[in-house]
Amino acid sequence: MTETQGRTPEGRTQGERKAETRARLVAAAAELFARNGYHAVSTDAVAEAAGRTSGAVYAHFGGKEGLLWALLDEWERATAREIRDALAATDDPAHRVDALWSTFVRRPGGHGDPGMLLEHELWLYAARRAEAAGALAQRYQGARTALADTFGAWAAERGAHLPHGADAAATLVLALLLGLEMQRRVDPAAVPDDLAVAGLRRLLDEPEPPD
Amino acid sequence: MTETQGRTPEGRTQGERKAETRARLVAAAAELFARNGYHAVSTDAVAEAAGRTSGAVYAHFGGKEGLLWALLDEWERATAREIRDALAATDDPAHRVDALWSTFVRRPGGHGDPGMLLEHELWLYAARRAEAAGALAQRYQGARTALADTFGAWAAERGAHLPHGADAAATLVLALLLGLEMQRRVDPAAVPDDLAVAGLRRLLDEPEPPD
DNA sequence: GTCTATATATAGATAGAC
DNA sequence: GTCTATCTATATATAGAC
Numbered sequence: 001m002t003e004t005q006g007r008t009p010e011g012r013t014q015g016e017r018k019a020e021t022r023a024r025l026v027a028a029a030a031e032l033f034a035r036n037g038y039h040a041v042s043t044d045a046v047a048e049a050a051g052r053t054s055g056a057v058y059a060h061f062g063g064k065e066g067l068l069w070a071l072l073d074e075w076e077r078a079t080a081r082e083i084r085d086a087l088a089a090t091d092d093p094a095h096r097v098d099a100l101w102s103t104f105v106r107r108p109g110g111h112g113d114p115g116m117l118l119e120h121e122l123w124l125y126a127a128r129r130a131e132a133a134g135a136l137a138q139r140y141q142g143a144r145t146a147l148a149d150t151f152g153a154w155a156a157e158r159g160a161h162l163p164h165g166a167d168a169a170a171t172l173v174l175a176l177l178l179g180l181e182m183q184r185r186v187d188p189a190a191v192p193d194d195l196a197v198a199g200l201r202r203l204l205d206e207p208e209p210p211d
Numbered sequence: 212m213t214e215t216q217g218r219t220p221e222g223r224t225q226g227e228r229k230a231e232t233r234a235r236l237v238a239a240a241a242e243l244f245a246r247n248g249y250h251a252v253s254t255d256a257v258a259e260a261a262g263r264t265s266g267a268v269y270a271h272f273g274g275k276e277g278l279l280w281a282l283l284d285e286w287e288r289a290t291a292r293e294i295r296d297a298l299a300a301t302d303d304p305a306h307r308v309d310a311l312w313s314t315f316v317r318r319p320g321g322h323g324d325p326g327m328l329l330e331h332e333l334w335l336y337a338a339r340r341a342e343a344a345g346a347l348a349q350r351y352q353g354a355r356t357a358l359a360d361t362f363g364a365w366a367a368e369r370g371a372h373l374p375h376g377a378d379a380a381a382t383l384v385l386a387l388l389l390g391l392e393m394q395r396r397v398d399p400a401a402v403p404d405d406l407a408v409a410g411l412r413r414l415l416d417e418p419e420p421p422d
Numbered sequence: 423g424t425c426t427a428t429a430t431a432t433a434g435a436t437a438g439a440c
Numbered sequence: 441g442t443c444t445a446t447c448t449a450t451a452t453a454t455a456g457a458c
Contacts, residue, residue, distance in 0.1 A: 018423070037335065039250030042451060052424075058453070059423050120335050124248065127328055127396050137398035144401070164409055171394065171401060172410040178393055179386025185338050187348035190355070190382060198375055199383040202413055229441070253433060263442075265435085270441050275434070 022060050024050035026074055029067045034114030038068060038121050072122055072132070076139040084146040094209040096154065097200050101193065104177050105184070116181055144170040151204060162205060172203045233271050235261035237285055240278045245329035249279060249336065280346070283333055287350040295357040305420040307365065308411050312404065315388050316395070327392055355381040362415060373416060383414045 028049035032041045043064050047054045061067045083103075090099035126136035144167065151173070152166035162169040176199055184191040201208060239260035243252045254275050258265045272278045294314070301310040337347035355378065362384070363377035373380040387410055395402040412419060 014423080021423075035339070037250060037339070039248060043453085044451085053426080054453085055424055055426085064452070117335060117338055120331055120338075123393060123397070124328060124331050124335070127331075128246070128248070133397045137401070140394055140398060140401065163413075164406060168406050168409075171391075171406060172387065172413075175387050175390025175394060175402075175410070176383065178390035179388065180382075180390075182334060182389055183351055183382065183386060186334070186344045187351060190348070190351065191386075195375060195379050195382060198379075199386070199414060202374075202383075203410060225441080232441075254435085255433085264444080266442055266444085269435070 021050070021052055021056055025052065025057060025060060025067065026070055030071055030074075030118060031114060033068070033071065033121055034118035038125065043067075068122070068125060069132075069135070071118070072135050072139065075118075075122075076135070076142060079139065079143055081146070083143060084150065087147075087150045093154070093157070093206075097197050097204065097206050098193075100173075101177075101196050101200060105181065105193075105196075116185070140174070144174055147173055154204070154206065160205065169204055173200060176200060176203060232261070232263055232267055236263065236268060236271060236278065237281055241282055241285075241329060244279070244282065244332055245326065249332050254278075279333070279336060280343075282329070283343070283346050283350065286329075286333075287346070287353060290350065290354055292357070294354060295361065298358075298361045304365070304368070304417075308408050308415065308417050309404075311384075312388075312407050312411060316392065316404075316407075327396070351385070355385055358384055365415070365417070371416065380415055384411060387411060387414060 025046060029041075029046045032046055032049060043054045043057050046064075046067065047057055050056070057064065057067060061070055086103040087096070087100060090096045122136060126132040147170035148166040151162060151169050155162050155166070176196075180191050180196050180199070198208075200206075236257060240252075240257045243257055243260060254265045254268050257275075257278065258268055261267070268275065268278060272281055297314040298307070298311060301307045333343075333347060337343040358381035359377040362373060362380050366373050366377070387407075391402050391407050391410070409419075411417075
């Protein structure tokens with residue numbers, strides 16, 4: 001239990017090294033799975049990208065599939081907060097719907113926005129395995145709750161209320177965001193920003209700006 | 212050029228057998244790719260399901276990837292007409308939006324509705340290969356055009372016009388349909404039918420029924 | 423936990439007979 | 441066009457040393 005026990009040659013504890021290995025494997029898998037697809041990426045490729053060997057994947061996650069589950073967990077926690085934070089940063093009522101759209105479209109991820117591809121990768125995986133569907137359902141629920149909180153506040157600020165409640169509005173808005181992104185990805189011209197924003201405003205009862 | 216030339220032992224022409232082989236391979240691939248995923252399905256598995264051997268896949272499509280392209284072509288033609296026909300069959304203005312939703316949700320396909328999974332499979336494929344994006348873009352465009360025709364007619368019938376034009380409405384409606392289906396697949400309770408219909412009506416300026 | 427080495431399975435693809 | 445047989449590459453996974 002003392003600090004001198006269990007140290008690696010580099011002077012770090014085994015616990016630190018373990019945590020780092022896990023984090024590196026998850027990060028490598030997220031990028032590779034998103035970019036090339038789950039099935040197209042080998043365990044060796046993930047391990048190599050993380051500076052480890054495939055044995056580490058089995059030690060930490062029990063196999064390739066365990067890695068995908070870990071990814072799902074990771075993103076589940078992160079996404080709801082990410083959306084809420086992005087929306088909380090925009091107070092101007094006339095442009096907050098624009099902010100919602102641009103935040104969603106210009107997502108982080110670095111290499112050509114693999115985030116949305118991973119999202120669909122996970123969805124396909126969950127749609128085919130009943131055990132995974134629940135985990136993804138929680139993930140979507142988290143996103144909807146974060147959106148609903150925000151939309152409820154927007155409506156209250158106007159002294160109004162959403163037609164079918166904030167949760168319902170969140171479901172519809174999330175759906176519109178997902179579906180517009182799908183079309184935009186293969187045909188950007190088909191989904192101009194102003195059309196997307198107009199659609200979102202319509203679902204949210206947000207007034208058109210004076211322009 | 213005579214009928215006696217090129218006959219198989221079963222008494223059919225080689226052309227007939229060729230066409231049948233192609234059709235069987237495409238049908239088998241559609242089902243297997245949708246159910247298990249493109250990468251998880253082997254060329255041998257497709258050929259076997261079609262009552263042929265893997266050599267036939269290479270003779271007809273040049274390989275596994277060619278099969279996926281053929282699928283894409285096939286569905287591109289079929290889907291636009293399918294949607295248009297389903298909508299044309301419903302004349303009652305009060306329930307046509309319900310018909311739109313239920314047609315979309317209760318799709319054909321047989322084995323647990325693999326159609327939507329194939330849709331996402333193709334999307335992921337196209338999102339990663341620029342050469343395929345154009346083909347998928349055409350597919351979506353066809354669906355949008357079919358929807359826009361219908362929505363334009365609905366609006367004209369009311370003596371009104373869609374807020375941003377029929378094409379824009381079709382884009383938004385298609386997006387909402389896709390996004391609602393995504394959420395519904397992993398969590399059916401999160402997307403009740405009446406919420407979906409209410410959202411669609413909102414995008415289409417269709418009045419709520421008297422109830 | 424991590425590594426090397428390896429077992430085992432199966433993938434996509436091709437050659438050549440029919 | 442279709443078949444059998446086969447080549448080659450690579451996958452997932454494990455055993456055992458460190």
